Amino acid sequence: MKILVAIKQVIDHHVAIQVKLDNTGVETNNVKMSINPFDEIALEAAIRLQESGIASEVIVVSIGEKPIQTTLRSALAMGADRALLIQTDVETQPLAVAKLLQAVVAQENPQLVLLGKQAIDDDSHQTGQMLAALLNWGQGTNASQIILKDDEVQVTREIDTGLEIISLSLPAVITTDLRLNNPRYIKLPNIMKAKKKPLTILAAEELDVDITPRLQTCKVELPLRRKTGIKVENINELITKLQTEAKVI
Amino acid sequence: MDFAWSEEQLSYKESAIHFAQQELREGIIEDDLYEKFPKERWQKCAEFGVLGLPFPEKYGGAEADLLTTMLVMEGLGYGGKDNGLLFSINAQMWAVQHPIQEFGTIEQQEKYLPDLITGKIIGAHGISEPVSGSDAYSMHTSAKKCDGGYLLNGSKTFVTNAPIADLSLVFAMTAPEKGSWGISAFLIETGTAGFSLSKKIDKMGLRTAPMGEIILQDCFVPEENRLGAENIGAHIFNNSMEWERACILGAHIGAMERQLETSVSYARTRKQFKQPIGKFQSISNRLAEMKIRLETARLLLYKTAWLKNEGKPAKMEAAMAKLYLSEVFTASSLDAIRIHGGYGYTSEFEVERDMRDAIGGVLYSGTSDIQRNIIARYLGV
Ligand SMILES: Cc1cc2nc3c(=O)[nH]c(=O)nc-3n(C[C@H](O)[C@H](O)[C@H](O)COP(=O)(O)OP(=O)(O)OC[C@H]3O[C@@H](n4cnc5c(N)ncnc54)[C@H](O)[C@@H]3O)c2cc1C
Numbered sequence: 076m077k078i079l080v081a082i083k084q085v086i087d088h089h090v091a092i093q094v095k096l097d098n099t100g101v102e103t104n105n106v107k108m109s110i111n112p113f114d115e116i117a118l119e120a121a122i123r124l125q126e127s128g129i130a131s132e133v134i135v136v137s138i139g140e141k142p143i144q145t146t147l148r149s150a151l152a153m154g155a156d157r158a159l160l161i162q163t164d165v166e167t168q169p170l171a172v173a174k175l176l177q178a179v180v181a182q183e184n185p186q187l188v189l190l191g192k193q194a195i196d197d198d199s200h201q202t203g204q205m206l207a208a209l210l211n212w213g214q215g216t217n218a219s220q221i222i223l224k225d226d227e228v229q230v231t232r233e234i235d236t237g238l239e240i241i242s243l244s245l246p247a248v249i250t251t252d253l254r255l256n257n258p259r260y261i262k263l264p265n266i267m268k269a270k271k272k273p274l275t276i277l278a279a280e281e282l283d284v285d286i287t288p289r290l291q292t293c294k295v296e297l298p299l300r301r302k303t304g305i306k307v308e309n310i311n312e313l314i315t316k317l318q319t320e321a322k323v324i
Numbered sequence: 325m326d327f328a329w330s331e332e333q334l335s336y337k338e339s340a341i342h343f344a345q346q347e348l349r350e351g352i353i354e355d356d357l358y359e360k361f362p363k364e365r366w367q368k369c370a371e372f373g374v375l376g377l378p379f380p381e382k383y384g385g386a387e388a389d390l391l392t393t394m395l396v397m398e399g400l401g402y403g404g405k406d407n408g409l410l411f412s413i414n415a416q417m418w419a420v421q422h423p424i425q426e427f428g429t430i431e432q433q434e435k436y437l438p439d440l441i442t443g444k445i446i447g448a449h450g451i452s453e454p455v456s457g458s459d460a461y462s463m464h465t466s467a468k469k470c471d472g473g474y475l476l477n478g479s480k481t482f483v484t485n486a487p488i489a490d491l492s493l494v495f496a497m498t499a500p501e502k503g504s505w506g507i508s509a510f511l512i513e514t515g516t517a518g519f520s521l522s523k524k525i526d527k528m529g530l531r532t533a534p535m536g537e538i539i540l541q542d543c544f545v546p547e548e549n550r551l552g553a554e555n556i557g558a559h560i561f562n563n564s565m566e567w568e569r570a571c572i573l574g575a576h577i578g579a580m581e582r583q584l585e586t587s588v589s590y591a592r593t594r595k596q597f598k599q600p601i602g603k604f605q606s607i608s609n610r611l612a613e614m615k616i617r618l619e620t621a622r623l624l625l626y627k628t629a630w631l632k633n634e635g636k637p638a639k640m641e642a643a644m645a646k647l648y649l650s651e652v653f654t655a656s657s658l659d660a661i662r663i664h665g666g667y668g669y670t671s672e673f674e675v676e677r678d679m680r681d682a683i684g685g686v687l688y689s690g691t692s693d694i695q696r697n698i699i700a701r702y703l704g705v
Contacts, residue, residue: 145331152335260346261339263373263396264386266332 076245078121078130079185080155081176082114082137084146085196098294101196110146113191115153117251119258120221121189122154129223130187132156136179138167144274152261152269163279163286171286173205178282180210185246187228192217192250203250213243217252325627333392340399343372348404352532353671356408359524359531361488365409370443374400375417379425383437390633394574394625401578405674407681408532410575415484415533416440418568420447420493423509427552427560432511436491445490450480450538451561457482458694460495461504461558465540467496473546474498476510476518479539484688486536487524490514494538495557507557511549518543529680566639568689569646570628576653576685577625580618583656583678587611587663594665601663610659617652624648640702647695650685657682 086092086101087109093102110118124130135150136159137143147158161175180188193200207214215221215230219238222229232239233252243249279286307313317324347368355362369375378393379385388396400410421440424432439445456462465478476496486492492512499506512519522537552560588611591602601607628645631638657679661668668675686692 145335148332149335152339260342260372261335262371263336263339263377263388265373266336266339267386267388270332 076124076130076187077132077134077183077185078124079176079180079183079188080114080118080121080133080135080150081172081188081190081202082118082135082146082150083111083191083194083196084108084137084139084143085111085194088112088195092297094295094297098296100292100295108142108146110149111191111194111196113193113195113251113253115191115258116253116255117189117191117249118150118153118155119256120218120251121187122259123256124221124223125154134159134183134185136161136176138163138172138175138279140164141276144276147274148266148269149261151272151274152265153259154265155272157273158275160274160276161279161282162276165279165286166288167286168288168290169199169201170205170289171284172202173209174284175279175282175286176202176206177209178284180206187223187246188212188248190248190250192252203248207248210246210248213247214249215241215243215247216250218249219252219254221249221255325623325630327391327626327630329391329395333395336388336392337395337399340374340396341403343368344400344403347372348400348406348409352405352677353674355406356531356677357671359526359534361412361534362406362409362532363488365406366413366446367443369400369409369413370441374413375421375443376441378417379421379437379441383425383433384441385437390571390629391626394571394577394629397571397574398578398581401575401580402582403578405582405677406532407575407579407678408530411530411572411681411684412485412533414572414575415449415568416447418571419449419564420491422567423449423493423551423560423564424511426563427509427556428511429548431548432551436511440491446485446488448483448485448489448492448538449564450483450486450492451495452482453479454481458691460561461507463495463497463507465494465496466500467498467508467510467545469498470544473544474508474510474550476512476540476543476545479537481537482525482535482688483538484533484535486521486538487534489521492519492538493551494540495561496540498554498557502555504558506555507561508554509551509557509560510545511551512543512545516543516545528683529677530684531680565689566642567632569642569695570625570632570638572689573646573649573653573685574625574629576649576682577618577622579678579681580614580621580653580656583660583675584611584614584618586675587614587660590664607663610663614656614659617656621645621649621652640699643690643695643698643702646689647692647699650682651692653685654679654682 087107095102121133125133133155134157135155137147138161151158190203217232218230219233220231226245228243230241376385377388381387440447451460453463467474467476494510495507497506498508518541520539525535591607592600594601624645628638628641660675664675667673
């Protein structure tokens with residue numbers, strides 16, 4: 076069984092985000108980039124399925140500009156077999172990404188597509204669902220456990236009321252949640268070995284998909300700084316302040 | 325110096341940090357207290373690929389260049405907290421593996437390097453003796469030629485890894501009348517008749533790096549276990565010291581960065597006199613000094629590594645790097661304690677341990693005084 080894992084390069088989660096002076100976006104120049112943590116979990120899940128003999132090949136795909144090759148190399152060093160970079164300098168939004176992935180699925184014929192449930196930069200939380208809809212495949216989102224048997228996959232989902240267990244027939248799309256696994260660190264010799272694994276670059280135009288952005292960003296601003304609170308002496312004071320100052324009761 | 329970090333080099337450092345944060349942070353307080361050698365962490369480092377990093381692929385290494393190797397050490401020192409373990413590992417890499425790779429026969433390399441790199445065996449390097457330290461070549465241990473090999477007598481002390489070693493690189497006098505031109509190096513396996521390891525030596529810092537004595541009593545070492553030609557021991561020792569001085573403190577750069585980050589965050593959160601202590605110049609000046617020491621030490625380390633990478637002589641640079649890195653790590657460790665006040669003095673905060681670990685650095689591989697002598701000699705005084 077082939078597994079396709081879609082990964083996105085995002086600003087590393089340790090970096091303190093800076094908004095550009097002209098408010099058109101966040102600063103990405105000279106900022107440390109990493110693989111989106113949820114995608115790393117998706118990749119780990121795929122590699123484990125391969126190690127347990129269930130998957131035969133793990134292919135990673137990423138969309139964007141050339142520098143994301145570094146992130147793909149890390150994915151190869153982690154254990155993916157080969158990588159695909161769909162190159163474009165157009166800002167890719169969830170629907171465009173889903174369409175591009177649909178085209179890749181048509182070429183590669185994977186039985187399972189794994190994605191992070193969301194990317195930590197725009198937090199859209201849409202790509203996996205859109206891809207499943209475009210492909211007309213079953214979807215299991217926010218997976219905290221994945222069990223494959225024969226041509227069925229059982230996905231445990233974390234939902235507000237607890238855990239939901241669903242069963243999907245393959246092929247399927249699964250998006251991963253935080254608690255699915257703890258991704259491995261890359262062993263040093265594997266970084267060297269990853270250099271020899273195939274990384275194919277494909278221009279987005281070659282896939283013949285309309286990726287024109289449909290969402291327009293008006294302005295990007297830092298959230299307002301929360302004012303420091305005060306300590307009240309007792310309940311009565313709290314109630315008075317809520318009534319007279321905050322005017323919420 | 326002419327280089328910029330490549331994406332690949334940076335990815336090495338990143339995975340080192342990732343690894344160390346997961347595997348080299350927990351349990352160090354207890355291991356330090358009870359002077360316990362963390363065999364499991366050593367094994368994890370071996371599996372992760374640390375020990376083989378700059379060594380040939382055919383022996384299980386990754387053939388990384390020296391700058392990459394130093395970046396990885398930095399990452400391990402930054403992400404982890406076990407200075408002792410990293411010291412132990414580096415002692416083996418530069419003072420055991422490296423001499424075997426450079427001076428060993430193919431048979432010796434094939435026999436020992438793969439096992440040292442995978443962590444199957446551990447190596448130690450013994451030159452210091454109870455009466456000969458800085459003046460290492462005034463050693464008493466002798467190796468008398470006999471049928472098929474040598475008979476060794478004497479003792480070695482302060483030997484890092486000795487209590488846990490499977491293989492020791494030992495220096496002995498083959499021709500005492502020739503002084504430093506009469507020393508040879510030998511590879512001795514633990515278990516060899518006449519070879520014994522004393523119980524470990526209790527010490528101030530680097531307590532997860534065990535230290536012990538080697539006793540040689542009519543210990544027969546076959547000819548094929550001599551490392552390099554007869555009487556070139558001083559050359560082998562000098563060569564391995566140049567590597568060790570250049571590289572052994574790389575991990576401390578990372579430790580200094582970790583220490584600085586911890587100190588900055590403490591200075592921002594700890595309040596006295598109704599303000600964060602970082603607002604007091606006495607604290608912020610100290611932090612600024614720590615930052616300058618860190619960055620200057622980095623440059624010296626990278627320059628030395630770059631020279632060695634290019635195959636250029638770096639004896640004086642190695643001595644400067646060794647001296648400077650160890651001294652600034654000590655100075656900054658003390659500053660970190662001062663910034664943390666009484667909490668910095670407690671073992672729970674894991675600040676004081678760096679101080680105890682740092683002091684070893686101004687002694688091993690030649691004391692700071694000896695490094696100054698070397699630098700002065702290269703200056704032509
Ligand atoms: C943590 C640690 C690990 C070690 N690991 C090993 C190991 O694996 N293998 C090994 O063989 N040894 C090891 N050593 C021993 C180390 O190499 C010696 O301690 C060091 O070389 C100094 O020798 P000494 O202790 O005998 O001091 P001495 O040589 O007696 O020096 C005492 C003092 O005199 C000063 N001094 C001596 N000569 C001069 C001079 N010419 N000019 C100016 N000042 C001078 C010294 O700087 C020092 O301050 C280790 C030591 C430590 C602390």
